[in-house]
Amino acid sequence: MTKPARVRFAPSPTGYLHLGGLRTALFDWLMARHTGGQFILRVEDTDQKRYNPDSVQFIFDGLRWLGLEWDEGPDKGGPFAPYVQSERREIYQQYAEWLVDQGKAYRCYTSEAELEELRAKGQPYDRRHRNLTAAQRAAFEAEGRSSVVRLAAPLEGKTVVHDVIRGDIVVESASVADPVLLKSDGLPTYHLAVVVDDHLMEITHVLRGEEWIPSAPLHKLVFDAFGWEAPAFVHLPVILDPSGKGKMSKRKSVVEGKEFSPFVHDYMQAGYLPDAMFNFLATMGWNFDGEREVFSREEAIERFDVADISAKAAALPFAKLDWLNGVYIRQMEANALKQALAPYLARDLGLDAAALLTDPRLDALIPLIRERIKLLTEAAPLVDWAFATAGTITYPNPALLIGKKLTAAQSVDVLRAGLELLAAVEPFELPALEADFRARAEAMQIPVGSFFAPFRVAITGRTVAPPLFESMVVLGRAETMTRVENGLAALTSFAAE
């Protein structure tokens, strides 16, 4: 085992939590747990314009849903509190000033319009205020110009940043065009805040998306300016849009008629299991051993190593997520599945979640649907009939009550025969029901599939439903017979037309 790592997930609270962010947090967490270190949550809210007050809660909810509890963070404190950058403003200002005093940074008075001119020409900042005299600065101040603090980056030589998964990244130091460290509103830019905080919070490994690679040399230069040792950089491959074009956007994308959301909360709503999402996200850029696809959190912690992460950007294989979710549902204990299902059934069927948990019908249905659903939200349409009353099961298309390759008249006979059996069968349980129905199907020389179909539609109102006799048992004799009678009536009048 390696040394305990201190890693942080440092999202900007600008909206919903993104799957890409969640994957980064997952790797952070995995690394912290693997090394016996700490996982820190830090909120990087230095951009006033994009700040969204609800999103801190979205971040908390998403991380906790996946089971990624942090050791230090805004809501739980820690030795390096506060963990919200807007509350650390003075710290950054002090460090920025120190840099200016040391000649490692300088005040720049260039106006927005002047900067815009440069940008229009495709030029980077030209360091025009790098060597201002005291008098020039005083003149700008007198003019009432606002200023920012810029890093005085080296004018020659190369800067080397070591990335754990890609090796050395080398750039011309001069290409780092004296970036802004402290904005005119007194808040730091990401580049200053991230360096100061990572140092102060004793972060050992910086895990973040590869879109940060271009600014890694600049961060290295800031660490150098302070005389601090930089943490290890681990730039994670970006997650591509399912369409395969560009990185996954901040909005839903539609591929072949299917909608894919990049936001965690949509997956929470849609009935995905945290364990499945955990497993799924862990294989995005990392893999268990090349053979196994399904593994537990503990197993992942045991094997995880940032050095094994792939450098290749990839699109999320959502079909695989659905499959994995099904695998996890099938693995669940009946009671655990019931607990997980209840809120979704309550929501979609208009039932009371607490009452559902003590409803014997749900207990009986769980084993029947466990292998038929990939998402928790798929349960409702499979079991809605069980919680409905006979009258609400209608047959808008009575033709569906006709078994395959049967005539309407034959189906009527089948339902009548079934009614007879249902009245007499004893006990009203699976083996007896199945034996009686099979025997009758054979006696009437009708294939079982065709014989059973009318009953399925009569009692559930659907052509696709859980196994027939188990469903009858859930309903009980009286309810089952009422529904078959209703179906028979509907089919009879349909056949008469």
Add this chain to the structure above:
RNA sequence: GGCCCCAUCGUCUAGUGGACUAGGACUCAGCCCUUUCAAGGCUGCGACUGGGGUUCGAAUCCCCAUGGGGCUACCA
């Protein structure tokens, strides 16, 4: 445009110079099982971007090309 990163089946990936006839998973197709639908079992389709090197030997190392991606803000 400039700078940087990446490159194995449709997708996610294994592969760190000989064990590669390139493995696994999802998807798709077929068959089996079967009471619908699933689940399950079996089978199949399917890839080293191209070109140069290095080497006895290259998917693996180097170079170039090509393709894809990222960044290019007083946003992160």
